[in-house]
Amino acid sequence: MEQPLDYQEKTAGRNMVTDVPVFSENDTLKDIEDFLIDRSSQFNSLDYIYLTDKINTLVGVISIKDLLVTVDKTLKASKIMVSNLVTAQVDTDQERLVYLALSHGLKSIPVVNEEGGFMGVVPYDTILQIFNHEVQSDVFKFGGIFHRIGDEYTSIHSSAIHMIRSRLPWLIIGVIGGTLAASLIAQFEELLSSFIALASFIPVMVYMSDAAGAQTEALIIRSMALDTKLNVRKYLTREVVVATVLAAISGLFAAFMAYVTRQNLILGVIIFFALFLSIIASVTINTLAPLILRKFKYDPALATGPLATIFSDIATLAIYLAVAMTLLGN
Missing domain, CATH: 1.10.357.20 (SLC41 divalent cation transporters, integral membrane domain)
Incomplete structure (x- = not known):
């Protein structure tokens, strides 16, 4: 099991991955679909397709479902993208990541810099891991356990x-x-x-x-x-x-x-x-x-x-x- 991060490291930047599908807003749906079919195995997260402009500013996202159900593949990505985005910055606390994902029903959270430049994504499995760790940590701290929470409290084999x-x-x-x-x-x-x-x-x-x-x-x-x-x-x-x-x-x-x-x-x-x-x-x-x-x-x-x-x-x-x-x- 992966060890939890120290408090100073509990940020979006420490939890994000960068191997995700990123395309231009001007790319057609057919180009995007063909590329994903050929190279989908190279991505760490494939929940959403992220669209950027010429200066790498995140302008929208497309879900895989929307890509597949759209009949006209000649459309540009900008025609079906969602532009009202929920994002995090690299220094966003990981507890807020969980809140953003759960409150907006998102599978992953894109991470941007102060200028809106696309940095990476915090995927759903990491969000679930953070959620599990934070719940355990809060429960133990309320109970007066004076220690960082790790494997030792999720195992019945911890020493007395x-x-x-x-x-x-x-x-x-x-x-x-x-x-x-x-x-x-x-x-x-x-x-x-x-x-x-x-x-x-x-x-x-x-x-x-x-x-x-x-x-x-x-x-x-x-x-x-x-x-x-x-x-x-x-x-x-x-x-x-x-x-x-x-x-x-x-x-x-x-x-x-x-x-x-x-x-x-x-x-x-x-x-x-x-x-x-x-x-x-x-x-x-x-x-x-x-x-x-x-x-x-x-x-x-x-x-x-x-x-x-x-x-x-x-x-x-x-x-x-x-x-x-x-x-x-x-």
Whole structure:
């Protein structure tokens, strides 16, 4: 099995092939068909016929099916070509290649340079390989596996030592984060013992902030993969609005449930303000983490799972206990 590419190499230019049928837009269909019949074996990809002008600018494509079903073979290729093209550039991220192929129903993606010059094609088998690798990679990273994804995770014969090495680092980080959270709670033991209902709602607070953060992180990582020129300011502005609305509605509902189950108004008020602030903090953490990692040339997907959860959990507990202490008057 072919090994996956490093993150810095995950581009269209690294995945394309150049042995594909390329003709002039002025060639006739008969000339193209005769040439393909004689020399089809020399091509790595034969899904589409690519048409260029005199300066090698990609101007259109013809599917093999359209070529064969057209009766009048004296027509020029430009008469039946598709000119509204979906293309990628050499530096296009490979995750976007998969998105382009699936969303437009294409078997292969042509690659062009900045001037529109034809460079090559990313064929369907490579697109499927990328798709399979990216799905595995994202699943493993969400699960906290601290390693590049390759054959070792698609085989049942991986050694126990190797599996332990790749999974242990995130768990150790999780223990450190959990210890910090426990130390934080220990500072408020007197408060919690005097108002035991506060302790019973800690799982609710942590779960809600983690859930909101996970949603946010999944969306921004997908947006960054699909749009390499993502307008960060516009995206953050929208995310702030969404987070505020979600936090307000979730906080009100949680406060209502707290009041109904405990018959304590002040507990409901604490839950509302704490959850409102916690969700906004979690959304902020999970939005900024992938952006920061990308800034430093790391794979944004590494911000998922345990790392973001640790910071989100600590922030949630700190906010919850601080709000409780403030509203209860020390």
